[in-house]
Amino acid sequence: MAAAAHDSLTRARVRTAWLFLAPMLLVLAIVALWPLARTLLLSLTDASLGNAGAARFVGFENYLVKEDGVWYGLLADPLWWLALRNTLTFAFVSVAAEVVLGTLIALILNARFRFRGMMRAAVLVPWAIPTVVSAKMWAWMLHDQFGIVNDLLLRLGLIGAPLAWLANADLALWSVIAVDVWKTTPFVALLVLAALQMLPEDCYEAARVDGIHPVKVFFFVTLPLIRPALIVAVIFRFLDAMRVFDLVYVMTGNADATLTLSVHARQILVDFQDAGSGSAASVLLFVVIALLSVLCLLAMRGEVLGRRQ
Amino acid sequence: MMALARAVAFRLLVAALLAYLLFPFYYAVITSMKGGSAIFSVDYWPSQIDFSNYARIFSEQPFALNMLNSVLVAFAVVALSLLLGLTAAFSLGRIRFRGRNALLFAVLAVSMFPQVAVLSGMFELVRAFGLYNSLLSLVFSYMIFTLPFTVWVLTSFMRELPHEIEEAAIMDGAGPWTLVVRIFLPLLWPAMVTTGLLAFIVAWNEFLFALTFILSNEQRTVPVAIALITGGSEFELPWGGIMAASVTVTLPLIVLVLVFQRRLVAGLTAGAVKG
Amino acid sequence: MAEVKLVGLRKSFGRTEVIHGVDLRIEDGEFVVFVGPSGCGKSTLLRLISGLEEATAGEIWIGGREVSQVPPARRGVSMVFQSYALYPHMNVYRNIAFGLSLAGASRADMEARVRAVAEKLQISELLERRPRELSGGQRQRVAIARAIVREPQVFLFDEPLSNLDAGLRADTRVEIARMHDELQATMIYVTHDQVEAMTLADRMVLLNDGRVEQIGPPAELYRQPRNLFVAGFLGSPRMNLLEVQRGEGGLLLPGGGVIAHRGEVPGGRLTLGLRSEDLHPASGEGVVRGEVTLVEELGETRLVHLRIGDGQSVIFRHRELPGPRPGEQIALDADPDRALLFDGNGERL
Ligand SMILES: Nc1ncnc2c1ncn2[C@@H]1O[C@H](COP(=O)(O)OP(=O)(O)OP(=O)(O)O)[C@@H](O)[C@H]1O
Numbered sequence: 049m050a051a052a053a054h055d056s057l058t059r060a061r062v063r064t065a066w067l068f069l070a071p072m073l074l075v076l077a078i079v080a081l082w083p084l085a086r087t088l089l090l091s092l093t094d095a096s097l098g099n100a101g102a103a104r105f106v107g108f109e110n111y112l113v114k115e116d117g118v119w120y121g122l123l124a125d126p127l128w129w130l131a132l133r134n135t136l137t138f139a140f141v142s143v144a145a146e147v148v149l150g151t152l153i154a155l156i157l158n159a160r161f162r163f164r165g166m167m168r169a170a171v172l173v174p175w176a177i178p179t180v181v182s183a184k185m186w187a188w189m190l191h192d193q194f195g196i197v198n199d200l201l202l203r204l205g206l207i208g209a210p211l212a213w214l215a216n217a218d219l220a221l222w223s224v225i226a227v228d229v230w231k232t233t234p235f236v237a238l239l240v241l242a243a244l245q246m247l248p249e250d251c252y253e254a255a256r257v258d259g260i261h262p263v264k265v266f267f268f269v270t271l272p273l274i275r276p277a278l279i280v281a282v283i284f285r286f287l288d289a290m291r292v293f294d295l296v297y298v299m300t301g302n303a304d305a306t307l308t309l310s311v312h313a314r315q316i317l318v319d320f321q322d323a324g325s326g327s328a329a330s331v332l333l334f335v336v337i338a339l340l341s342v343l344c345l346l347a348m349r350g351e352v353l354g355r356r357q
Numbered sequence: 358m359m360a361l362a363r364a365v366a367f368r369l370l371v372a373a374l375l376a377y378l379l380f381p382f383y384y385a386v387i388t389s390m391k392g393g394s395a396i397f398s399v400d401y402w403p404s405q406i407d408f409s410n411y412a413r414i415f416s417e418q419p420f421a422l423n424m425l426n427s428v429l430v431a432f433a434v435v436a437l438s439l440l441l442g443l444t445a446a447f448s449l450g451r452i453r454f455r456g457r458n459a460l461l462f463a464v465l466a467v468s469m470f471p472q473v474a475v476l477s478g479m480f481e482l483v484r485a486f487g488l489y490n491s492l493l494s495l496v497f498s499y500m501i502f503t504l505p506f507t508v509w510v511l512t513s514f515m516r517e518l519p520h521e522i523e524e525a526a527i528m529d530g531a532g533p534w535t536l537v538v539r540i541f542l543p544l545l546w547p548a549m550v551t552t553g554l555l556a557f558i559v560a561w562n563e564f565l566f567a568l569t570f571i572l573s574n575e576q577r578t579v580p581v582a583i584a585l586i587t588g589g590s591e592f593e594l595p596w597g598g599i600m601a602a603s604v605t606v607t608l609p610l611i612v613l614v615l616v617f618q619r620r621l622v623a624g625l626t627a628g629a630v631k632g
Numbered sequence: 633m634a635e636v637k638l639v640g641l642r643k644s645f646g647r648t649e650v651i652h653g654v655d656l657r658i659e660d661g662e663f664v665v666f667v668g669p670s671g672c673g674k675s676t677l678l679r680l681i682s683g684l685e686e687a688t689a690g691e692i693w694i695g696g697r698e699v700s701q702v703p704p705a706r707r708g709v710s711m712v713f714q715s716y717a718l719y720p721h722m723n724v725y726r727n728i729a730f731g732l733s734l735a736g737a738s739r740a741d742m743e744a745r746v747r748a749v750a751e752k753l754q755i756s757e758l759l760e761r762r763p764r765e766l767s768g769g770q771r772q773r774v775a776i777a778r779a780i781v782r783e784p785q786v787f788l789f790d791e792p793l794s795n796l797d798a799g800l801r802a803d804t805r806v807e808i809a810r811m812h813d814e815l816q817a818t819m820i821y822v823t824h825d826q827v828e829a830m831t832l833a834d835r836m837v838l839l840n841d842g843r844v845e846q847i848g849p850p851a852e853l854y855r856q857p858r859n860l861f862v863a864g865f866l867g868s869p870r871m872n873l874l875e876v877q878r879g880e881g882g883l884l885l886p887g888g889g890v891i892a893h894r895g896e897v898p899g900g901r902l903t904l905g906l907r908s909e910d911l912h913p914a915s916g917e918g919v920v921r922g923e924v925t926l927v928e929e930l931g932e933t934r935l936v937h938l939r940i941g942d943g944q945s946v947i948f949r950h951r952e953l954p955g956p957r958p959g960e961q962i963a964l965d966a967d968p969d970r971a972l973l974f975d976g977n978g979e980r981l
């Protein structure tokens with residue numbers, strides 16, 4: 049009896065594991081890794097979309113290059129920096145609003161009242177509506193001439209004249225953020241609600257018996273307890289918001305005021321058919337998100353360590 | 358007195374919240390039923406019941422075809438991601454091997470990929486496979502969204518199933534494939550419904566790939582079709598038609614979500630809270 | 633039917649070894665029960681035989697075949713799990729038939745065998761039900777039926793009765809004994825319940841920390857434990873273990889009693905083992921004297937706790953009426969032939 053053969057059943061099981069993983073890994077490699085690698089590669093060439101064969105290697109020219117004393121490339125393009133600023137504003141503001149509003153909604157949903165079931169269902173509606181549809185619905189409501197939002201605000205006397213919510217450069221980004229908040233808050237609310245429902249009842253009983261004001265209870269009891277869930281929600285949503293595309297593109301197209309990194313990259317890539325530069329813009333977005341992910345992970349680990357101590 | 362005031366205030370808050378959540382869809386429904394020039398007046402209540410907008414999107418546009426495309430793509434995506442996700446979840450949730458956690462983490466990392474970062478590479482691939490302007494390109498490319506969470510959610514559910522049932526089946530002579538199909542699949546079907554539904558919604562709603570990889574009106578899926586609806590002439594407002602189309606594609610989704618409310622919430626929070 | 637032989641069997645989980653070389657030979661048709669304290673490796677040993685775990689070293693022979701590298705289903709063994717592990721989504725019929733259908737049995741053959749087994753275990757009326765519509769006892773029968781229907785050479789049971797209530801447990805125990813007589817199959821059974829072990833076993837295997845302490849018929853382990861561990865583990869109440877000294881005409885007990893002892897007695901520490909039923913009230917001086925501290929009434933008999941000379945306590949089983957009262961002084965005699973003596977290493981002399 050060879051001693052080496054003593055784990056053949058275990059080995060067979062591990063082989064099975066890889067066999068059963070293989071199709072998923074293969075597909076994921078084809079749809080994620082390969083395209084990502086190609087995008088990376090294309091970003092170093094002057095390829096045009098659909099004609100990568102004739103591409104020439106240009107190094108980092110698409111990113112940044114100095115010619116005759118002048119800087120060229122994406123990183124020298126004010127438009128890219130504008131897109132970065134818009135994207136960061138969008139992500140920070142919308143996620144902050146979603147978390148505050150989502151927590152509020154979750155608290156309401158966690159209370160006992162007659163129409164709670166109906167309410168929980170209603171919360172899912174904005175989440176279920178396709179992004180493109182939400183974008184269109186709100187674009188219509190925000191229409192400068194025939195929109196109901198202007199009509200309502202005029203009737204209430206809050207504005208003196210109709211506003212061009214989506215065309216006005218000062219308002220457009222905020223309008224888009226408002227729509228994102230409407231659409232995504234339910235998701236945050238559901239996560240927070242799930243966390244709230246796992247809280248032990250007895251803390252509250254104790255607090256109620258002690259006659260502590262509910263607002264105080266929220267800040268000193270509830271909030272610390274749901275903090276981990278909130279952090280997860282914030283990270284998920286933030287990394288998601290950094291990639292925003294559909295909503296912005298459908299509501300305001302390629303307009304500068306709302307140009308985000310995704311919209312910008314697609315514009316170069318598809319509209320200008322410039323695969324080299326477009327890929328470079330995509331890679332930059334990828335790098336920005338990767339950096340933020342790492343930061344988030346570090347923050348989360350710090351949180352976990354902090355809790356242990 | 359205080360208690361009453363509080364109760365009234367709470368009711369008002371709930372009512373306001375309900376209005377905030379539901380009004381846009383309600384308004385889309387009203388708008389979709391306005392014909393002719395009624396669209397130019399702002400109404401808070403239904404002023405007309407006129408289905409001409411609905412008739413028009415189906416007669417003047419290939420909207421029925423777009424719906425069919427969306428349905429085909431969504432079902433194919435659900436079937437494929439469940440199949441791949443289930444087998445992968447069996448390995449990741451049930452078998453110990455080195456690198457298992459690293460793999461799970463890598464799969465999660467893919468779900469953080471920005472879509473545009475793979476756009477040019479994917480475009481090449483789609484052309485290389487001869488799938489440009491074909492629905493298959495969408496089925497294939499949507500795997501990048503659906504696989505990561507399908508694998509995660511199914512793995513976390515798979516881990517919770519008792520070991521002894523699997524061992525009993527092994528003693529009965531079940532091989533891995535039999536285990537997956539005849540033991541785990543039936544036991545996991547609630548999780549499968551949840552993840553399938555999430556995958557369906559993702560596929561039904563996707564926009565960027567559908568916009569980029571599909572050229573002809575007849576091959577388009579619904580979101581792109583809606584985004585590209587324009588009026589018959591430059592002076593005609595297309596909003597009636599757009600709202601009709603929006604309501605048409607959203608209603609089935611809302612029904613689906615309301616019916617499977619509990620399962621969906623469980624799936625959404627399982628993915629996030631446990632992960 | 634087959635004999636089972638384990639040779640130098642070892643099992644490690646990661647770096648920790650939990651089975652430290654077990655050698656064991658189980659005869660064809662024998663009923664062997666594994667007992668031992670929690671965590672000693674009973675389940676692990678059973679799972680090694682079944683093939684659900686793989687040994688780190690050693691050989692497993694079933695019916696003259698070395699099976700360490702044979703998949704579980706082809707070892708000719710069936711297992712009954714503690715939690716029953718019925719397939720929740722299949723009805724009873726399909727639960728029982730599952731293994732047969734995987735083995736490629738024909739429909740008619742399958743039907744006949746399932747019905748026959750169901751008949752034998754009196755679950756014929758339950759065949760259409762799902763496991764969740766069954767009581768604990770019924771589930772247990774289904775689990776056993778599922779094990780029987782495959783006609784294995786060896787049955788493995790891991791605490792199959794521990795989820796049942798006391799009455800049902802006794803009934804099922806009798807039934808398993810009857811089943812063993814009828815099938816004449818080799819059975820290996822793990823339990824925590826000593827009554828179960830004693831009544832069912834042809835031979836018992838007492839495990840301790842991944843090693844075999846003693847193998848033998850229940851009465852032998854009970855009456856002639858090889859060492860202090862075995863002596864202390866088996867029997868309820870535990871055997872009385874008293875430190876004694878070599879003295880004039882026998883062994884000197886704490887409190888001054890003397891018990892006769894035949895044969896050589898070595899020097900060093902000595903421990904005397906007396907079972908509670910081997911002590912009885914003395915007419916004269918007795919060998920053990922002490923004050924009654926507690927009386928546990930069991931109905932037919934009662935357990936009397938004594939505090940003896942050096943503060944140790946001794947338990948004896950009292951049969952006659954009326955029983956003694958706490959506070960009373962009592963003297964006990966012991967049967968010298970039943971007394972066990974252990975040396976300083978805990979080995980029986
Ligand atoms: N899969 C495993 N990984 C690591 N250690 C294990 C594993 N299974 C069992 N062990 C360890 O092996 C030892 C023996 O476990 P085993 O389950 O065989 O004990 P047991 O005698 O059946 O106990 P019990 O009477 O409580 O069922 C224990 O210390 C246990 O912690």
Ligand SMILES: [Mg+2]
Nearest residue numbers: 674675676790
């Ligand atoms: Mg055990």
